Amino acid sequence: MRGPWFNKLSVIFGPRPPLSWLLLCLISVLALITVLGSSSSNTFDSVTPTPVPDIYSNYRRLKEQAVVDYLELKTLSLGASRQKELGICGKERENYVPCYNVSANLLAGFKDGEEFDRHCEVSTRGERCLVRPPKDYKIPLRWPAGRDVIWSNNVKITKDQFLSSGSMTKRLMLLEENQIAFHSEDGLIFDGVKDYSRQIAEMIGLGSDTDFFQAGVRTVLDIGCGFGSFGAHLVSLKLMAVCMAAYEATGSQAQLALERGLPAMIGNFISKQLPYPSLSFGMVHCAQCGIVWDKKDGMFLIEVDRVLKPGGYFVLTSPPSKLQGSSMNMKKRSMLTPMEHFTERICWSLIAQQDDTFIWQKTVDTRCYSSRKQDVIPLCREGQDALSYYQPLVSCISGTTSKRWIPIQNRSSSSQLSSAELEVHGKYVQPEDFYEDFQVWRSALKNYWSLLTPLIFSDHPKRPGDEDPLPPFNMIRNVMDMNAHYGGLNAAFLEEKKSVWVMNVVPLRARDTLPLILDQGFGGVLHDWCEPFPTYPRTYDMLHANGLLSHFSSEKCSMMDLFLEMNRILRPEGWVVFSDNLGSIEMARALATQIRWEARVIDLQNGSDQRLLVCQQPFIRK
Numbered sequence: 001m002r003g004p005w006f007n008k009l010s011v012i013f014g015p016r017p018p019l020s021w022l023l024l025c026l027i028s029v030l031a032l033i034t035v036l037g038s039s040s041s042n043t044f045d046s047v048t049p050t051p052v053p054d055i056y057s058n059y060r061r062l063k064e065q066a067v068v069d070y071l072e073l074k075t076l077s078l079g080a081s082r083q084k085e086l087g088i089c090g091k092e093r094e095n096y097v098p099c100y101n102v103s104a105n106l107l108a109g110f111k112d113g114e115e116f117d118r119h120c121e122v123s124t125r126g127e128r129c130l131v132r133p134p135k136d137y138k139i140p141l142r143w144p145a146g147r148d149v150i151w152s153n154n155v156k157i158t159k160d161q162f163l164s165s166g167s168m169t170k171r172l173m174l175l176e177e178n179q180i181a182f183h184s185e186d187g188l189i190f191d192g193v194k195d196y197s198r199q200i201a202e203m204i205g206l207g208s209d210t211d212f213f214q215a216g217v218r219t220v221l222d223i224g225c226g227f228g229s230f231g232a233h234l235v236s237l238k239l240m241a242v243c244m245a246a247y248e249a250t251g252s253q254a255q256l257a258l259e260r261g262l263p264a265m266i267g268n269f270i271s272k273q274l275p276y277p278s279l280s281f282g283m284v285h286c287a288q289c290g291i292v293w294d295k296k297d298g299m300f301l302i303e304v305d306r307v308l309k310p311g312g313y314f315v316l317t318s319p320p321s322k323l324q325g326s327s328m329n330m331k332k333r334s335m336l337t338p339m340e341h342f343t344e345r346i347c348w349s350l351i352a353q354q355d356d357t358f359i360w361q362k363t364v365d366t367r368c369y370s371s372r373k374q375d376v377i378p379l380c381r382e383g384q385d386a387l388s389y390y391q392p393l394v395s396c397i398s399g400t401t402s403k404r405w406i407p408i409q410n411r412s413s414s415s416q417l418s419s420a421e422l423e424v425h426g427k428y429v430q431p432e433d434f435y436e437d438f439q440v441w442r443s444a445l446k447n448y449w450s451l452l453t454p455l456i457f458s459d460h461p462k463r464p465g466d467e468d469p470l471p472p473f474n475m476i477r478n479v480m481d482m483n484a485h486y487g488g489l490n491a492a493f494l495e496e497k498k499s500v501w502v503m504n505v506v507p508l509r510a511r512d513t514l515p516l517i518l519d520q521g522f523g524g525v526l527h528d529w530c531e532p533f534p535t536y537p538r539t540y541d542m543l544h545a546n547g548l549l550s551h552f553s554s555e556k557c558s559m560m561d562l563f564l565e566m567n568r569i570l571r572p573e574g575w576v577v578f579s580d581n582l583g584s585i586e587m588a589r590a591l592a593t594q595i596r597w598e599a600r601v602i603d604l605q606n607g608s609d610q611r612l613l614v615c616q617q618p619f620i621r622k
Helices: 004-013 019-039 061-077 102-107 159-163 166-171 190-203 229-236 253-259 296-307 325-345 419-423 431-451 488-495 514-519 548-552 559-569 582-594
Strands: 149-151 179-182 219-223 240-245 264-266 281-287 308-317 348-354 357-362 478-481 501-507 523-527 540-546 570-581 598-603 610-616
Touching (some): 190 229, 190 348, 296 308, 325 348, 419 431, 478 488, 488 501, 501 514, 540 548, 540 559, 548 570, 548 582, 559 570, 559 582
Parallel strands (some): 219 240, 219 281, 240 264, 478 540
Antiparallel strands (some): 308 357, 598 610
């Protein structure tokens, strides 16, 4: 809402005052800022772009309002009219996930399971509106309490579905009418997860599952992760375990994992490659994930091979069976015979089998492929697997000519990449640029963290010298870096020991730094921001976008659609931090107002046109 002086200006000069008067008003405002700044050094806090900038603190409403008034003056001088706020979507879109419309996919001719795949090309944009939370939605509990207790009304899975799911009830303990609690890891071995993880470690020759990291297993793709119990345990071991589960209209595994504060996204093995580059994960895990792995002439196994690092492990736990004795052995034999034959063709070795768990290891020697004599699966041609953004599944072996073909056992024991490991990414990064980028984000994170407080959006008076209190370390959990670059923000979060995990997104038409991000042991994905992100509504606590808006301006899609997508995946009371040039920030602030975000512009006052825009999404209640 404009101030009263804007109304007076409109009465005197009409809806569009002369430009000379607007310029005079602008000069007057800037002069007032200068006078007040000289009278009190605490009134305006300047932020410099030095390698170690000061922590943002002591922000005053006067500074914020001066920037807001300046932007409103410029908007008015350009003749732009303030847009109306968007309306609220109907109840049917509370859990809406674009690109997964089975009915539309069937009408478009997709069949044989492909109707359940992601098809953004047949999805139609509905009415532009704000997706609202369910009636009884509650803000999730802070980590780590939120890992073990969730509000049942926040997810599409009902308690009746839980209780009717047989062995799944062993994983749960219902506390109150509106909560679902998962057994804590403290002292209890819930559903055998700790024993199961230790068993896998011993099967691959480790003394304990605490040795996974040192053995090179730092990133795990958990296919069909159930309720996230195995992933939650791996996260406690400092591993990046990403749950990937198919879209489900009800009973979503990915949504449940994200609600618990665990890394997850929607994805499946049907007809398309996963949005990861070759040689991405140290382990791929499937426990009763429902995939028939030798289907489609083994193309699902070839896709697992594509994303596995050399020396990486494929862990398969088959469904439990009531069959006993020789019948059980015959069933296992019939299941494994085609898989054993096919895994030999792609140079995997079955290194261990215990109970219902089988573990294969991918070869570390590319010469294995040239030594095969029969039933040869060809190697991919150079460039054939360069871009893996939902491309059709391929029937060739990927990554054998890549500089990143480094066995996981040869990785340095440090949590940071060595200079030699960085050199394989030389096309996109120089070591000095990489380390400098990390230093910048180390300082920037401290600045961001001091801004994540509702006080910057309030009129709460503060005595001179008072500082905004820093948020607690566990204020946020699920973070998305929408233009992750080298993953520097993720590295800074880890160093500061904040209780977060980061989904590092590399835009499709940006420099492909995703292999570098994944090689650091971080979670990440390739994504086209002209399309919706494969996740459920209300799954992230914070979205960060550095330079994304100026990058996005060259795209042939709507900025408003991008903001509506951000609004969809952001939790109520969640945060958005934009860092971009002044023109992009002006546009972003106008759009933020339309989608009802609280927004404040932070002027860096360093002579550049860079600005920060810090937004918070309100909790829109019924």
